[in-house]
Amino acid sequence: MITIYHNARCSKSRSTCELVSTTYNKANELVEVVEYLKTPLTVDQLKALHAMLGGPLLDMVRTNEAEYSALGLDANSATDNQLYEAIASHPVLLQRPIVVRNGRAAIGRPPENIAVLFDRVA
Structure with a gap:
């Protein structure tokens, strides 16, 4: 599949x-x-997807989206959990x-x- x-x-x-x-x-x-965007992924699904991608979590985040800035996220200080939660809540942030x-x-x-x-x- x-x-x-x-x-x-x-x-x-x-x-x-x-x-x-x-x-x-x-x-x-x-x-x-x-x-x-219609069926957002859960935090657990995002973690599994990240594991399959390998590489830094930030690679799967669209940091140029307005929501990224509005949430106060910063590439240097955001934790993985903050990023997972942000993507789950704002799926537009998923690459x-x-x-x-x-x-x-x-x-x-x-x-x-x-x-x-x-x-x-x-």
């Missing part, structure tokens, strides 16, 4: 969905598209798109970044 955390208003997210359906999903795996496959995840910025989930190099 392939899961895509998607925002239909985002061109990168739409491009990533297109890449999955036309290029990378040759085995016709089931694809679940989660519109995370997009994120594709999950076989227990691994990648952020599709640029969309070609997801190639690693399909054992390809972009």
Whole structure:
């Protein structure tokens, strides 16, 4: 199963969905598209997603969003728990798109970044 955390208003997210359906999903795996703005992730789901992504938690946070500043978050001082809670409460802060496959995840910025989930190099 392939899961895509998607925002239909985002061109990168739409491009990533297109890449999955036309290029990378040759085995016709089931694809679940989660519109995370309509169905926000819980803190536990965000922690699991972060574990699959690896790397710093801040990589999955859209720090340029107004909500990030409005919440008083700072990249140098925000704790992981503060960031998880912020994303759960304000899903617009979740980086997009994120594709999950076989227990691994990648952020599709640029969309070609997801190639690693399909054992390809972009």
